[in-house]
């Protein structure tokens with residue numbers, strides 16, 4: 633009854649990092665509520681995904697071998713049936729495009745309260761979750777009424793579980809009602825201008841309004857090339873049409889988790905931080921020593937980017 637059920641996510645044959653973050657968060661919640669952690673793996677190469685998500689802290693993995701890619705109706709039915717079978721206290725799903733596709737349907741069907749885009753939680757007999765409001769300017773703690781709840785967790789807010797585990801893997805024979813499968817996945821397409829997926833990049837050089845003019849971008853491309861890094865940006869650069877939308881980092885852009893993130897001429901507004909504060913090492917270059925980006929930076933260079941960037945490029949070339 634006090635168990636936790638999390639749902640793993642995969643895309644195009646790859647288990648997504650959020651699945652390992654859900655293991656960390658799910659374990660935390662299961663410890664606090666005094667239960668076991670179950671993980672559901674649905675569709676695709678379930679055995680390979682089950683092996684990948686078999687990390688320390690997981691008590692049991694349930695595979696539903698049905699279909700190749702994500703399908704709303706298959707996920708909804710499979711999660712509902714697993715929930716009915718396992719009777720966990722909490723259902724934890726990723727706050728992703730896929731997670732948001734089925735989480736509300738499942739919560740409605742199971743009559744569970746649903747808290748979305750959760751960035752933190754505490755459990756003292758009952759569950760309290762933290763969400764951002766007013767465009768990330770305010771954090772609100774919300775007490776969940778009742779014993780059971782469904783939540784979706786924002787990616788990159790929890791560490792990925794990395795240690796190997798030895799949970800039992802069991803095939804779950806979900807009775808998928810094919811007549812109720814009304815949607816079909818016909819293909820996968822990145823959003824417009826999808827020349828690169830910055831959310832997969834290990835090394836990012838990111839540019840902000842400090843660059844002033846579009847033609848000055850060449851200088852930053854040179855640095856990114858010298859470092860073998862991917863170029864990304866804050867929103868004004870995209871709003872100006874200087875880089876495509878898929879390169880925007882932040883609340884209304886992409887969430888990135890590189891090993892290194894170099895923020896150049898970026899002030900560090902909350903909406904930008906929402907997309908990059910999960911980077912392992914943050915380097916900021918800004919002429920304003922009081923810029924908020926320095927509050928999250930591991931290393932900072934206070935200086936004029938038009939001097940610092942060419943020097944760095946020369947150094948790395």
Ligand SMILES: Cc1cc2nc3c(=O)[nH]c(=O)nc-3n(C[C@H](O)[C@H](O)[C@H](O)COP(=O)(O)OP(=O)(O)OC[C@H]3O[C@@H](n4cnc5c(N)ncnc54)[C@H](O)[C@@H]3O)c2cc1C
Nearest residue numbers: 840841842866867882883884885897898899903904919937
């Ligand atoms: C609903 C909503 C969603 C949003 N989503 C996003 C989002 O997804 N991503 C995002 O980035 N923003 C987003 N924003 C916008 C956000 O609030 C900020 O306006 C934006 O992040 C600012 O971008 P910036 O840091 O590049 O520019 P600025 O805030 O103008 O900062 C420019 C920085 O460059 C520095 N600088 C200037 N010249 C130089 C120089 N020569 N050398 C060194 N430093 C220099 C300045 O000191 C300053 O700190 C959103 C806003 C809203 C309301």
